[in-house]
Amino acid sequence: MYGYFGSMKTRPGHREEVVAVLLRASEQVKAAGCHLYVVGVADEDDQTIWVHEVWDSKEHHDASLQNPETRAAIGAAMPLLTGEFTSQEFSVVGGLGVP
Amino acid sequence: MYGYFGSMKTRPGHREEVVAVLLRASEQVKAAGCHLYVVGVADEDDQTIWVHEVWDSKEHHDASLQNPETRAAIGAAMPLLTGEFTSQEFSVVGGLGVP
Numbered sequence: 001m002y003g004y005f006g007s008m009k010t011r012p013g014h015r016e017e018v019v020a021v022l023l024r025a026s027e028q029v030k031a032a033g034c035h036l037y038v039v040g041v042a043d044e045d046d047q048t049i050w051v052h053e054v055w056d057s058k059e060h061h062d063a064s065l066q067n068p069e070t071r072a073a074i075g076a077a078m079p080l081l082t083g084e085f086t087s088q089e090f091s092v093v094g095g096l097g098v099p
Numbered sequence: 100m101y102g103y104f105g106s107m108k109t110r111p112g113h114r115e116e117v118v119a120v121l122l123r124a125s126e127q128v129k130a131a132g133c134h135l136y137v138v139g140v141a142d143e144d145d146q147t148i149w150v151h152e153v154w155d156s157k158e159h160h161d162a163s164l165q166n167p168e169t170r171a172a173i174g175a176a177m178p179l180l181t182g183e184f185t186s187q188e189f190s191v192v193g194g195l196g197v198p
Contacts, residue, residue: 003139005104005151019192026194036135036196038153040102040189050189052104052151054137054196090139090149093118095125097135097153097196 001035001098002058006087009047014080018049025073032067033060035099047082054092100134100197101157105186108146113179117148124172131166132159134198146181153191 010018019039026037033056042048055061064070092098109117118138125136132155141147154160163169191197 003137003149003151005149023193030195034195036137037194038102038135038151038191038197039194040191042189050102050104050187051194052102052137088149090141092137092139094122095136095138095150096129096133098137 001092002055002061003090003092004053004055004061004087005050005090006085007042007048007050008077009082009084010049010080011082012047015041015046015049018077018080021073021077022049022051025070028067028069029064032064033057034064036097054098058089100191101154101160102189102191103152103154103160103186104149104189105184106141106147106149107176108181108183109148109179110181111146114140114146114148117176117179120172120176121148121150124169127166127168128163131163132156133163135196153197157188 019041022039026039029037034053036052036054038052040050118140121138125138128136133152135151135153137151139149
């Protein structure tokens with residue numbers, strides 16, 4: 001399985017709005033091969049959002065980016081972001097909460 | 100909820116052994132307030148392990164470190180690690196796979 005952990009930074013005052021977009025998106029990705037889509041926020045500032053995802057494969061993840069719902073979510077979030085991202089990919093072996 | 104994402108580096112040739120220790124540990128943390136304990140490995144090298152955890156609270160996480168089973172797992176893994184760690188804490192808001 002494919003694992004992804006990354007962050008995005010929102011423009012001041014827009015973090016809650018982007019979190020809401022991501023939470024709505026997380027309800028739609030299961031059918032596309034997503035097992036975990038965890039949304040979190042940094043405690044040190046009020047602009048950073050952390051996301052952790054586990055997918056059947058990187059191909060499933062990449063293909064999902066073409067879904068109309070996902071494209072709409074990205075379109076809604078992008079204007080609210082500063083453009084600063086971090087990302088870390090890895091191979092999921094197992095554990096609690098992993099199918 | 101409390102989120103943690105971190106890495107550890109194993110001594111050459113010992114990654115599978117440490118992964119096995121972590122997977123066994125992941126079976127025992129649920130009762131201590133852990134919801135997700137995802138174990139992964141880096142694709143870029145054969146020494147790095149990634150762990151993502153979601154707990155009811157940081158207090159639940161910290162208290163779990165005193166459990167005899169957890170202390171035994173840490174004791175088993177430590178000699179196999181180089182001592183290089185990374186860690187990122189955050190507050191989990193929700194998402195797929197989060198209770």
